[in-house]
Amino acid sequence: MTDTILRLVKDTTGSDATSPPDTVEAAVVEAVTEQLAEPVEGVIVDSPQVTADTSTWIGQRRAYLADAPPVLAPWLRNARDLAEHTRWTASYLGHVSAFHTVRAPLYVVRLIGRSPRGAWRLTVRWVRWVCDTEARPVETAAATTADVEAWLSLSREKSRRVRPRRITSAVVAAPTAIGATVAGFLLPAWELGAATGLALALLGVAGRRQDKPVITRYVSVHLQRPLNSREITDALDAIGIKGTPQFVNPIQVDGPGWLAEMDLPRGVLAEKLLDKRKELAGAMRRPLQCVWPSVGTEHPSRANLWVAKTDPRTIKRVWPLAHDGQADMYGEFPFGVTPRGETVPLSLIGTNVLMGGVMGSGKTSAVLVIALAGALDPTCEMWVYELKGSGDLDSVEPICHRYVSGDDDEQCKATLDGMRALEREMKRRKKAVADLPVEDVPNGRKVTRALSDKYPHLRLHPLLAIFDEVHTLFEHPEYGKPAAEVAGRLIRKARAYGMELIFTTQKPDADSIPKMVSDNAIVRFCLAITGHIPNDLILGTGMYKRGIRANIFEPAEGSDPKDSGTGWLARSAMNARIVRAYYIAQELARAIGQRGLALRIAAGTLTGEAAGQVIEPVDVETVVDHLRAIWPDGATAVHSHRLVEALVAYRPELYGPWISTDPTLTDREIQAASSATLSAALRPYKVATAQITIRDCCGGAKGVRWTDIPEAATDPEDDDE
Numbered sequence: 095m096t097d098t099i100l101r102l103v104k105d106t107t108g109s110d111a112t113s114p115p116d117t118v119e120a121a122v123v124e125a126v127t128e129q130l131a132e133p134v135e136g137v138i139v140d141s142p143q144v145t146a147d148t149s150t151w152i153g154q155r156r157a158y159l160a161d162a163p164p165v166l167a168p169w170l171r172n173a174r175d176l177a178e179h180t181r182w183t184a185s186y187l188g189h190v191s192a193f194h195t196v197r198a199p200l201y202v203v204r205l206i207g208r209s210p211r212g213a214w215r216l217t218v219r220w221v222r223w224v225c226d227t228e229a230r231p232v233e234t235a236a237a238t239t240a241d242v243e244a245w246l247s248l249s250r251e252k253s254r255r256v257r258p259r260r261i262t263s264a265v266v267a268a269p270t271a272i273g274a275t276v277a278g279f280l281l282p283a284w285e286l287g288a289a290t291g292l293a294l295a296l297l298g299v300a301g302r303r304q305d306k307p308v309i310t311r312y313v314s315v316h317l318q319r320p321l322n323s324r325e326i327t328d329a330l331d332a333i334g335i336k337g338t339p340q341f342v343n344p345i346q347v348d349g350p351g352w353l354a355e356m357d358l359p360r361g362v363l364a365e366k367l368l369d370k371r372k373e374l375a376g377a378m379r380r381p382l383q384c385v386w387p388s389v390g391t392e393h394p395s396r397a398n399l400w401v402a403k404t405d406p407r408t409i410k411r412v413w414p415l416a417h418d419g420q421a422d423m424y425g426e427f428p429f430g431v432t433p434r435g436e437t438v439p440l441s442l443i444g445t446n447v448l449m450g451g452v453m454g455s456g457k458t459s460a461v462l463v464i465a466l467a468g469a470l471d472p473t474c475e476m477w478v479y480e481l482k483g484s485g486d487l488d489s490v491e492p493i494c495h496r497y498v499s500g501d502d503d504e505q506c507k508a509t510l511d512g513m514r515a516l517e518r519e520m521k522r523r524k525k526a527v528a529d530l531p532v533e534d535v536p537n538g539r540k541v542t543r544a545l546s547d548k549y550p551h552l553r554l555h556p557l558l559a560i561f562d563e564v565h566t567l568f569e570h571p572e573y574g575k576p577a578a579e580v581a582g583r584l585i586r587k588a589r590a591y592g593m594e595l596i597f598t599t600q601k602p603d604a605d606s607i608p609k610m611v612s613d614n615a616i617v618r619f620c621l622a623i624t625g626h627i628p629n630d631l632i633l634g635t636g637m638y639k640r641g642i643r644a645n646i647f648e649p650a651e652g653s654d655p656k657d658s659g660t661g662w663l664a665r666s667a668m669n670a671r672i673v674r675a676y677y678i679a680q681e682l683a684r685a686i687g688q689r690g691l692a693l694r695i696a697a698g699t700l701t702g703e704a705a706g707q708v709i710e711p712v713d714v715e716t717v718v719d720h721l722r723a724i725w726p727d728g729a730t731a732v733h734s735h736r737l738v739e740a741l742v743a744y745r746p747e748l749y750g751p752w753i754s755t756d757p758t759l760t761d762r763e764i765q766a767a768s769s770a771t772l773s774a775a776l777r778p779y780k781v782a783t784a785q786i787t788i789r790d791c792c793g794g795a796k797g798v799r800w801t802d803i804p805e806a807a808t809d810p811e812d813d814d815e
């Protein structure tokens with residue numbers, strides 16, 4: 095069968111199909127051979143067989159017509175297709191011409207290099223021709239048998255043939271030699287050189303070798319073979335899945351690839367294919383990035399295998415907002431592409447994101463896409479904490495309300511302060527939204543773009559807070575615990591108020607990511623990880639069992655990105671898909687950051703550090719902390735009015751208003767009023783005030799007992815929720 099195909103290919107392409115297999119023809123032959131291979135037993139899935147009655151003349155003509163190609167190729171009948179084909183052919187020919195023109199000097203050098211071989215070949219041929227060596231075996235035979243008559247006749251015949259050959263040789267050789275000698279004296283050097291080069295090149299043509307073509311051939315290694323059932327069955331067998339799979343549908347083209355849906359042999363779970371993706375790709379002799387098995391929905395042994403036609407690594411995908419356009423952080427922006435090449439948008443409003451993956455899995459690159467989308471929304475306030483300290487997010491620094499980069503104590507403390515400040519901002523927004531009339535929030539008390547635009551003074555614009563490599567903070571001996579508490583509250587509530595939180599970690603384990611954070615993440619992006627525990631920590635419990643497994647991805651290795659940037663983007667098991675985040679090189683990221691800065695300057699929305707302000711850490715101490723700070727050593731109880739006076743002296747800006755300055759009130763009335771204020775302030779912390787008699791002081795009055803003051807008071811608002 096291969097011979098037939100070789101002949102067909104030769105006929106069709108006009109080329110020598112017997113040449114070595116590094117040619118395009120050989121690739122075609124291989125592909126066609128594979129396709130025409132006998133189908134595996136069972137359901138026919140590769141190509142429908144024509145089973146027609148060919149015993150009658152009509153039957154034969156019908157069978158012929160069924161397979162007959164259209165009179166005119168479809169692309170010839172459609173003006174747009176014709177134009178497209180013409181354009182493509184012109185660009186193809188242009189490319190091929192340019193390719194070989196650039197290499198023409200190299201071809202000449204190669205030919206000259208082969209000229210001695212060519213000269214030798216021609217000389218040998220010429221000598222054989224002149225001496226008529228083909229007749230020699232016959233002459234020898236006549237001489238050995240002593241057949242004089244035959245020998246004489248042969249000899250005469252030879253002289254008759256050889257004489258004109260000698261004359262012809264002399265006629266050609268003498269003028270050629272004379273012409274060459276004269277030219278050597280008369281011609282200018284460059285003409286002589288060119289003529290010699292040409293002569294040598296011609297000799298080189300005669301000296302060409304089959305195994306080393308003079309012309310550089312280009313063979314596309316990225317062109318994949320069509321997928322067929324035999325390849326799949328053989329590959330399954332090679333990776334230890336014995337038995338024949340049942341193909342439930344014909345293998346078909348699905349986007350830029352082929353899709354095979356099959357029931358694996360009984361007793362084999364489809365998830366086995368996920369665990370063995372690398373081995374499967376090896377057995378199929380295809381690049382890893384082209385082979386994407388997944389678990390079907392019908393039953394646990396149903397597997398879908400999607401195979402890309404072209405290696406995705408060779409397709410350059412540019413982020414659609416890279417060179418122009420703006421993003422809306424209350425809407426969606428392009429985040430990545432699926433292996434099939436479909437763009438995947440990401441909407442962050444009302445959500446938060448948890449991203450995880452081992453080193454080199456592409457977290458920073460993925461988070462950079464989100465950061466740059468935030469940069470391109472001039473209304474978005476950005477708080478970026480890059481705790482790796484690599485400067486990978488520096489491109490957005492000029493527009494950030496708050497930007498911290500580093501992994502030391504100082505940066506960890508600044509990040510904790512940032513989380514507290516965000517919590518305070520969240521409470522401010524919550525209060526602002528709570529006071530709005532119900533008509534403005536018909537779908538619940540949540541912030542929307544419409545609300546933000548309608549009430550600009552409430553400052554409900556989108557706020558994007560990124561905590562890259564956040565495990566650095568959560569593992570910190572001093573700041574880790576309070577940070578986990580604040581982050582837990584933020585991740586539960588902030589999303590309702592237009593605050594979008596992004597956490598990334600390269601250490602997805604229980605110590606590095608607080609449970610509250612991993613339990614309450616909504617959008618999860620899990621890049622290459624190892625094992626099912628980190629998988630479920632990032633993607634949610636039970637995802638590994640359902641076949642949503644990020645251990646199928648390979649992190650970058652050296653300069654090979656492998657599956658870097660590729661991960662499961664999931665909201666739930668039913669809403670999970672494999673996505674490769676757009677890759678934005680640092681130089682381009684800086685240009686996008688500059689564009690974001692220009693947009694903010696034009697819109698007048700620069701705030702915080704970007705606007706030259708100094709960000710003060712948030713004061714998180716409460717009145718209870720202040721009471722403990724001013725409490726007299728050893729005292730078991732103190733009257734409230736005394737405590738208020740001390741508080742005013744300690745923090746006048748905060749407690750000054752607690753002492754009335756009304757001139758119509760008596761001292762006693764002023765004391766009673768300040769005592770009442772303290773009681774009200776302590777009530778949310780569940781610290782009671784009572785009538786206490788202190789002899790050294792002023793007898794009986796409202797006061798506080800030391801034993802009633804808790805060691806660490808939590809903000810009452812935090813308890814509420």
Ligand SMILES: Nc1ncnc2c1ncn2[C@@H]1O[C@H](COP(=O)(O)OP(=O)(O)OP(=O)(O)O)[C@@H](O)[C@H]1O
Nearest residue numbers: 453454455456457458459650655658659675676677
């Ligand atoms: N989407 C992508 N497409 C192509 N290549 C990518 C993509 N994302 C990352 N890479 C490549 O992988 C390398 C590692 O990516 P990146 O630094 O984002 O990983 P990381 O998970 O943040 O690593 P680490 O934890 O060591 O900081 C990059 O230098 C880049 O070459």
